Amino acid sequence: MLSIASLKIGQRAVIKDFSVDVVPLKLLEMGCLPGNEVTLLQEAPFKDPLYLTINGSHLAIRKEMACKIEIELING
Amino acid sequence: MAKQINVALIGNPNTGKSSVFNILTGLNQKVGNYPGITVEKKQGTCQLERNLKAHIIDLPGTYSLNASSLDENVVIELLLNKKDKDYPDVAVVIADIENLKRNLLLFTQIKDLGIPTILAINMADRMKRKAISLNIKELEKKLGTKIVLLSSRKKTGIETLKSLISNYNSLSLTPCINSSKIAPEYFERLQKTFPNQDLYKLWLVVTQDVNFGKLNRKKINGIQPFQTESITNLKRLQQKETIARYQFINDTLKETLSIDSKNAKDLRSRFDKILTHKFWGYVIFFSILLLIFQAIFDWSTYPMDFIDNSFTLLSEWLKINLPPGVFSNLITEGIIPGLGGIVIFIPQIAFLFLFISILEESGYMSRVVFLMDRIMRRFGLSGKSVVPLVSGTACAIPAIMATRNIENWKERLITILVTPFITCAARLPVYLIIISLVIPEGRVLGIISLQGLTLLILYGLGFAAAIIAAYTLDKYLHVKSKSFFVIEMPNYKLPLLKNVGITVLEKTKSFVFGAGKIILAISIILWVMGSYGPGDFNQAEEIVLQQTEQQNLSQEELAIKLSSFKLENSYIGIVGKFIEPAVRPLGYDWKIGIALISSFAAREVFIGTLATMYSVGNDEVETIKERMAAEINPSNGAPLFNLASGISLLLFYAFAMQCMSTLAIVKRETNSWKWPLWQLLSMTALAYIVALAAYQILK
Numbered sequence: 001m002l003s004i005a006s007l008k009i010g011q012r013a014v015i016k017d018f019s020v021d022v023v024p025l026k027l028l029e030m031g032c033l034p035g036n037e038v039t040l041l042q043e044a045p046f047k048d049p050l051y052l053t054i055n056g057s058h059l060a061i062r063k064e065m066a067c068k069i070e071i072e073l074i075n076g
Numbered sequence: 077m078a079k080q081i082n083v084a085l086i087g088n089p090n091t092g093k094s095s096v097f098n099i100l101t102g103l104n105q106k107v108g109n110y111p112g113i114t115v116e117k118k119q120g121t122c123q124l125e126r127n128l129k130a131h132i133i134d135l136p137g138t139y140s141l142n143a144s145s146l147d148e149n150v151v152i153e154l155l156l157n158k159k160d161k162d163y164p165d166v167a168v169v170i171a172d173i174e175n176l177k178r179n180l181l182l183f184t185q186i187k188d189l190g191i192p193t194i195l196a197i198n199m200a201d202r203m204k205r206k207a208i209s210l211n212i213k214e215l216e217k218k219l220g221t222k223i224v225l226l227s228s229r230k231k232t233g234i235e236t237l238k239s240l241i242s243n244y245n246s247l248s249l250t251p252c253i254n255s256s257k258i259a260p261e262y263f264e265r266l267q268k269t270f271p272n273q274d275l276y277k278l279w280l281v282v283t284q285d286v287n288f289g290k291l292n293r294k295k296i297n298g299i300q301p302f303q304t305e306s307i308t309n310l311k312r313l314q315q316k317e318t319i320a321r322y323q324f325i326n327d328t329l330k331e332t333l334s335i336d337s338k339n340a341k342d343l344r345s346r347f348d349k350i351l352t353h354k355f356w357g358y359v360i361f362f363s364i365l366l367l368i369f370q371a372i373f374d375w376s377t378y379p380m381d382f383i384d385n386s387f388t389l390l391s392e393w394l395k396i397n398l399p400p401g402v403f404s405n406l407i408t409e410g411i412i413p414g415l416g417g418i419v420i421f422i423p424q425i426a427f428l429f430l431f432i433s434i435l436e437e438s439g440y441m442s443r444v445v446f447l448m449d450r451i452m453r454r455f456g457l458s459g460k461s462v463v464p465l466v467s468g469t470a471c472a473i474p475a476i477m478a479t480r481n482i483e484n485w486k487e488r489l490i491t492i493l494v495t496p497f498i499t500c501a502a503r504l505p506v507y508l509i510i511i512s513l514v515i516p517e518g519r520v521l522g523i524i525s526l527q528g529l530t531l532l533i534l535y536g537l538g539f540a541a542a543i544i545a546a547y548t549l550d551k552y553l554h555v556k557s558k559s560f561f562v563i564e565m566p567n568y569k570l571p572l573l574k575n576v577g578i579t580v581l582e583k584t585k586s587f588v589f590g591a592g593k594i595i596l597a598i599s600i601i602l603w604v605m606g607s608y609g610p611g612d613f614n615q616a617e618e619i620v621l622q623q624t625e626q627q628n629l630s631q632e633e634l635a636i637k638l639s640s641f642k643l644e645n646s647y648i649g650i651v652g653k654f655i656e657p658a659v660r661p662l663g664y665d666w667k668i669g670i671a672l673i674s675s676f677a678a679r680e681v682f683i684g685t686l687a688t689m690y691s692v693g694n695d696e697v698e699t700i701k702e703r704m705a706a707e708i709n710p711s712n713g714a715p716l717f718n719l720a721s722g723i724s725l726l727l728f729y730a731f732a733m734q735c736m737s738t739l740a741i742v743k744r745e746t747n748s749w750k751w752p753l754w755q756l757l758s759m760t761a762l763a764y765i766v767a768l769a770a771y772q773i774l775k
Contacts, residue, residue, distance in 0.1 A: 028319070
């Protein structure tokens with residue numbers, strides 16, 4: 001399964017699921033929900049943290065968390 | 077009589093909420109604290125109509141009503157407590173047009189509390205450039221509210237907002253989401269237990285402590301906390317609530333909002349390409365830091381010299397024009413020199429707050445957090461620690477308060493513990509005066525001034541100490557915490573002059589008054605202790621005359637002997653002599669010892685203290701620096717402030733934890749005396765050892 005951490009800059013994907021028991025509420029509140037679209041905008045050195053746009057919101061999360069958000073790529 | 081209504085401004089961070097507040101209230105605002113906590117409380121008034129005034133509260137920015145920090149908690153405490161005198165008659169939710177989706181989450185939560193709620197969509201001036209169109213009528217209908225398009229930059233929509241506020245009674249109170257749908261079974265039980273209460277309010281009361289458990293909250297409206305579910309289950313329910321709300325929002329906006337992304341002009345991504353670049357991003361950040369330091373050390377010297385001279389002149393003028401007496405002495409020898417010590421560094425503080433508020437307002441600070449997170453994490457800190465560490469160069473107090481948005485408790489605690497190592501503005505006057513006394517004026521390689529270089533080294537030293545301490549703490553501190561990090565990357569904005577101006581004014585004012593009170597109190601105490609004494613002090617004249625009978629001294633020499641005898645036998649002299657053995661190995665005399673001790677109230681007291689002590693009984697009015705340069709070490713006859721003792725003092729101030737207010741803030745933010753005491757002891761021990769070593773090697 002692909003995760004946000006495996007995105008390349010500019011790639012778009014749809015969030016499928018989380019591989020953690022309890023997802024931090026703040027992440028959900030920022031719009032990081034299954035079904036929403038995510039794009040990787042920029043990455044800091046060592047691909048950590050990642051600068052994303054999710055559901056229209058711009059935010060940065062650490063690689064650690066990004067690994068736990070499963071996605072499906074959008075073609076084209 | 078004019079009627080007054082309570083209005084609460086609520087919104088996500090970075091929506092321009094404070095700009096709207098500033099436009100509505102102008103300078104009719106005051107910034108204080110919520111009782112018992114250090115969250116800033118901003119309130120002001122605004123004339124809505126001829127007979128209607130609004131009392132406006134600018135609540136801390138929050139993404140939802142599920143509080144996870146002290147600041148966010150303030151919002152929910154107020155909205156849940158109908159008896160609070162500030163309980164809003166109407167809430168204005170400020171949203172940003174570009175983040176409408178996310179902003180509506182908070183809106184629906186507040187609307188569902190049954191408070192009349194207006195939706196103010198800010199930054200509407202960007203709609204055209206971003207090719208956004210919005211069906212307002214339809215959106216108003218779906219959300220059951222009134223909507224106003226605002227631009228705090230272009231100042232449009234403000235009058236409409238005012239008239240909507242005035243007519244708050246006509247707003248619909250129907251909730252957006254039927255809360256019992258979130259978890260029908262659970263809400264049914266809630267309803268049964270508390271039949272007369274609003275369900276959504278109950279739910280918020282129950283879940284408030286789930287994320288934010290550290291607060292001793294009073295029972296709200298006599299409701300007993302009801303918690304038959306495990307914390308994990310409650311968290312799951314909160315997630316369900318968030319998902320349900322987003323479903324509602326996505327459905328609503330699908331029909332009312334459209335963004336033509338092909339025609340949108342995207343300045344953000346172009347800026348981001350450079351500012352978050354793997355190489356240039358860092359170059360730009362460090363250049364900005366250099367610019368800030370240049371402003372503080374170079375540009376602010378002119379107003380500072382002016383202030384120093386003005387205070388000397390004022391003191392001189394008062395000495396001539398006030399009627400002689402104890403009270404006049406207190407003013408000219410105690411209060412004026414003491415206050416001069418703080419007023420002098422207003423320019424530097426103002427510069428620092430100016431830069432920090434520009435960096436925050438423009439949206440650049442988030443990029444710095446993004447760039448620095450990985451590096452900071454190696455030292456047990458977070459990218460978000462950059463903001464406190466940079467603000468720490470102004471003052472540790474706002475810096476420690478700025479750690480609140482660090483989610484991870486261990487990272488936050490380490491940041492709080494090491495921030496006082498960063499060279500704050502209060503150390504600056506101490507550094508500047510000692511450097512000018514003991515470091516020669518020459519230049520290295522013909523360009524870099526030795527004095528400037530010393531100052532730079534001291535700043536570097538403070539930063540290095542903070543980083544090393546953080547690294548050590550990370551290794552040895554065992555604190556349980558969940559690691560999680562998320563930061564919003566707001567769009568770039570040109571900072572509004574008015575916002576920046578108000579921030580600089582407010583911060584500088586509260587800093588100066590806060591420190592001013594302590595300094596005033598201490599200079600009065602010191603003056604009294606220096607002007608009175610037991611035993612020998614009261615027979616000073618006879619004793620000095622006896623001692624000097626054979627020496628044939630001139631009137632002037634006699635006066636100097638007398639005043640130094642008096643000072644040594646005053647209360648302050650007795651205390652000073654008592655502690656002298658502890659400070660002599662560091663190269664200080666007892667007067668510096670006293671200044672050092674009084675500095676534990678606040679560092680900047682140092683100069684004021686020396687100024688007060690040197691001017692007690694001294695009729696000559698000189699600048700503080702001249703008085704200090706003239707001091708002689710009685711044991712060897714050399715100037716008291718020489719290279720060895722000067723460096724030792726500089727190092728002591730670099731490392732010691734000398735600030736009562738910081739300790740108080742640390743106590744509040746960590747909710748225990750353990751950490752501030754630990755800071756006080758370990759930092760001061762380090763300072764003593766380093767200063768001792770430096771003096772013994774250099775002397």
